[in-house]
Amino acid sequence: MAQSTTKNNSAFFAVIALMVFMAIGPVLLMLVNSFKLDVDIISGTSGLLFLPTIQNYETALCDVLWYEPEHLDFCSVKFGGAFVNSLIIALVSTTLTLVIGSMAAYALVRFRFMGRDTVSMTTLMVRMVPPAVLLVPVFGLWNNEFCLDKEGFLGGMIREAFGGRGDVCLAGTHSGIILIYVAMNLPFVIWILQSFIVQVPRSLEEAARVDGAGPFGVFFRIVLPLIKPGLAAAAIFTFRIAWNEYLLASALSDRNTKTVPILIVNNMSEFNVEWGVIMATGMLLAIPPIIFTLFASRQIITGMTAGAVKG
Amino acid sequence: MTHSPDINDPEILKPPARKRSWQQKMNRLSPYMFMVPAVVIMAIALIYPLGYMIWGSFRDWNPSQSIGEAEFVGLKNYITLWGDPNFRESLGVTLRFAFIVVGVEMILGVGLALLLDRDIRGMSVLRTMFILPMMIAPVVVGLMWRYMYHPTVGTFNRTLESMGLPKVDWLGDHALLSVIIADIWQWTPFIFILSLAALQSLPRSALEAARIDGATAWQQIWFIKLPLMLPVLIVTCLLRLIDAFKVLEVILVLTQGGPGLSTEILALRISRTATEFRELGVAAAMSNYLLILLLIFTLGMFAFTRWQEIRASRVRAAAEDAS
Numbered sequence: 001m002a003q004s005t006t007k008n009n010s011a012f013f014a015v016i017a018l019m020v021f022m023a024i025g026p027v028l029l030m031l032v033n034s035f036k037l038d039v040d041i042i043s044g045t046s047g048l049l050f051l052p053t054i055q056n057y058e059t060a061l062c063d064v065l066w067y068e069p070e071h072l073d074f075c076s077v078k079f080g081g082a083f084v085n086s087l088i089i090a091l092v093s094t095t096l097t098l099v100i101g102s103m104a105a106y107a108l109v110r111f112r113f114m115g116r117d118t119v120s121m122t123t124l125m126v127r128m129v130p131p132a133v134l135l136v137p138v139f140g141l142w143n144n145e146f147c148l149d150k151e152g153f154l155g156g157m158i159r160e161a162f163g164g165r166g167d168v169c170l171a172g173t174h175s176g177i178i179l180i181y182v183a184m185n186l187p188f189v190i191w192i193l194q195s196f197i198v199q200v201p202r203s204l205e206e207a208a209r210v211d212g213a214g215p216f217g218v219f220f221r222i223v224l225p226l227i228k229p230g231l232a233a234a235a236i237f238t239f240r241i242a243w244n245e246y247l248l249a250s251a252l253s254d255r256n257t258k259t260v261p262i263l264i265v266n267n268m269s270e271f272n273v274e275w276g277v278i279m280a281t282g283m284l285l286a287i288p289p290i291i292f293t294l295f296a297s298r299q300i301i302t303g304m305t306a307g308a309v310k311g
Numbered sequence: 312m313t314h315s316p317d318i319n320d321p322e323i324l325k326p327p328a329r330k331r332s333w334q335q336k337m338n339r340l341s342p343y344m345f346m347v348p349a350v351v352i353m354a355i356a357l358i359y360p361l362g363y364m365i366w367g368s369f370r371d372w373n374p375s376q377s378i379g380e381a382e383f384v385g386l387k388n389y390i391t392l393w394g395d396p397n398f399r400e401s402l403g404v405t406l407r408f409a410f411i412v413v414g415v416e417m418i419l420g421v422g423l424a425l426l427l428d429r430d431i432r433g434m435s436v437l438r439t440m441f442i443l444p445m446m447i448a449p450v451v452v453g454l455m456w457r458y459m460y461h462p463t464v465g466t467f468n469r470t471l472e473s474m475g476l477p478k479v480d481w482l483g484d485h486a487l488l489s490v491i492i493a494d495i496w497q498w499t500p501f502i503f504i505l506s507l508a509a510l511q512s513l514p515r516s517a518l519e520a521a522r523i524d525g526a527t528a529w530q531q532i533w534f535i536k537l538p539l540m541l542p543v544l545i546v547t548c549l550l551r552l553i554d555a556f557k558v559l560e561v562i563l564v565l566t567q568g569g570p571g572l573s574t575e576i577l578a579l580r581i582s583r584t585a586t587e588f589r590e591l592g593v594a595a596a597m598s599n600y601l602l603i604l605l606l607i608f609t610l611g612m613f614a615f616t617r618w619q620e621i622r623a624s625r626v627r628a629a630a631e632d633a634s
Contacts (some may be wrong), residue, residue, distance in 0.1 A: 002397070004431070006526065015423075015426060015427075016427070016539050018436065018439065019423065019437075019441070020440055022496070022543070023440050023441050023444055023500065024440055024443060024445060025454070026444075026455045026456070027443060027444075027447070029455065029459070029466065030451075030454070030455050030458070033458070038493060041464060042463075042464050050508075051486070059346075063551050064608070082471035089394070094520065100348040100349045100352065101349060102348065102351075103345040103346075103348065104345060104346055104348070104349035105523070106345055107341075107345035107346045108346075109496065110342075111341070111342035111345075113342040113346075118343075119346065119350060122358070123353075124352070124609075124613070125606075125609060126358075126361075127486075127609075128321075128553050128605045128606070128608070129600065129602070129605075130356070130556060130557035130578055130605070130610045131557065131559070131578075132557070132559055132577070132578035132579075132581045132582055132598070133364070133578075133581070133598040133601055133602055134357075134360060134361075135362075135368065135582055135585055135594075135598075136364055136581070136585050136594045136598055137360035137361065137363040137593050137595070137599075138356075138360055138437030139374070139519045139591075140363065140367065140374075140377075140378060140520070140584065141359070141360055141363060144377045144378075145377075159561070168352065179355075179356050180356055182352055183352050183353055183355070183357045184356075185410075186349055186352065186353055190349065195543055204526065212606055215338065215341035215344075215345075216341075216344075219345070227357070240446055243448070244447075244450065244560075246447060246448075246449070246559075246560045247559055247560070247578075247582060251586070260373075261450040261560070262447055264450050264451070264454060264529040264564075265450060265560075265563065265564060267452075268454065275458060275464070278454060278456070279454070281454070282450075282451040283455045285451055285453070286447045286448060286451050289446040289447055289448070290443065290446070290447070293439060293442055293443050293446045293595045294439060295444060297438060297439035298435070300442055300446070301438060301442070301504055301508070304501070304504060304505060305504075305505060305508045
């Protein structure tokens with residue numbers, strides 16, 4: 001074994017180098033291009049010989065900059081507003097999903113109750129539902145059924161406070177998008193957290209119970225701190241989906257609740273693509289997931305293996 | 312899912328009899344209190360919409376009507392779709408895409424895992440880099456690859472040109488291939504990481520026994536490692552297959568389903584039927600076809616894991632009998 005290892009070593013490291021290059025090459029390419037002017041991108045003065053500029057980022061972020069960039073007459077991209085929307089939607093839906101999902105996972109693992117098997121089976125089944133399948137019903141329901149009558153008490157109050165016409169509907173609000181993201185991510189979070197809760201030693205919970213803690217006290221003070229790694233993994237996956245999702249957000253959001261992926265797709269579909277600006281926006285959208293990957297790759301891998309292997 | 316029954320015995324949870332009765336009631340109610348938020352949200356935002364969609368698929372329904380106003384047409388939407396060559400084409404593209412992508416990813420991912428299953432320093436750094444593609448937004452992945460595939464300024468055609476080779480019309484003539492390559496780039500790491508984890512948890516004794524018996528590296532892989540990894544591999548494969556039917560954003564950004572219908576997978580067709588053609592009933596029927604397809608794979612996965620569990624417990628029982 002030993003001599004074959006030394007013989008293969010150079011080939012082995014060549015394979016690794018190639019893999020690393022393939023995995024991060026496109027990302028690096030985007031990073032480099034986001035610092036180039038469109039002229040440089042198109043003329044193809046290839047490679048790394050160019051004058052880096054932050055002009056693309058200035059164009060993308062023009063609505064939140066404290067100064068007016070010189071090269072811009074009109075701020076059209078409005079990345080800042082979309083970024084705030086994305087952030088609100090992703091953070092709120094991740095928090096809600098984790099709290100609600102961990103409670104449900106705890107109940108499914110630790111208690112025997114009527115309807116337990118039905119719930120657990122349904123949870124497993126709806127995991128496979130693609131967002132595209134939810135598009136039609138969610139579009140219909142959020143616009144027509146999940147509404148408050150504008151003549152009614154609550155709806156009237158909201159209309160008076162915020163203005164606008166028509167009934168007060170879930171579509172076009174942050175809550176509407178958050179609701180569907182929470183629902184979409186719950187099955188996955190419940191599934192993944194079950195495998196972590198099973199490992200919590202029963203005796204700890206019983207000790208807390210003897211000391212007089214109620215079921216919720218036991219859960220929040222004893223169980224949750226012990227499944228932190230699982231929570232971290234689940235949080236990253238939930239955040240990733242809520243942060244990256246395009247289809248349902250595009251169906252449910254209006255001008256003021258646009259998220260970043262919608263902004264990117266809208267700017268892409270135009271005939272003349274401004275590569276520099278679009279790459280800068282793409283890079284800004286990719287930064288949070290990249291940071292997670294760099295700092296929490298262990299949790300990501302734990303979560304992935306727990307999700308797949310312990311099915 | 313393999314906890315022994317005594318752990319879940321409700322008797323353990325029952326408070327001692329001396330405690331007050333309202334607390335007993337509390338304890339009996341607590342599982343429901345833990346479950347209620349999740350059940351309510353999933354019922355409102357998943358189960359009800361799915362039922363609504365099935366109901367709507369029997370109607371001639373456009374976005375300006377509420378579902379009650381839409382005319383009931385029975386199975387018409389399903390029958391029209393089944394006879395529609397465009398739908399069949401789209402179904403074919405979806406199946407081709409999913410199976411090619413998963414097949415290539417399985418071979419590459421497992422192969423790389425077998426190759427890199429050694430103790431090397433910095434493996435965790437490498438793994439971090441490999442999971443990067445999976446974490447990036449599909450929209451951004453589409454963006455990167457659309458740039459690289461660009462007919463004149465794109466990386467690939469420039470490289471080909473500088474080597475004196477003819478240009479390739481990536482997103483035109485070879486659109487499906489290009490989309491497949493982008494997906495393979497993004498998701499091979501998933502299979503790689505899972506198979507590496509499976510490999511490293513294999514029983515060392517079996518591998519050592521094989522080595523002592525003089526098995527070559529190939530024989531070890533073929534007769535020991537792969538068969539032992541098989542259960543994990545099959546579950547991974549099915550998970551990935553289910554996910555491959557959900558892919559939408561990458562293709563939307565890269566080709567928008569074109570040219571023609573060559574990359575229009577079902578998910579994309581559903582969204583176009585609903586938003587561009589404004590035929591919600593037809594889109595709902597199409598969604599149901601997709602759901603039925605996914606249901607088959609999901610049930611297959613359940614059946615497989617259940618069968619594995621039964622077999623494992625039988626083996627355990629046999630081992631206990633023998634000892």
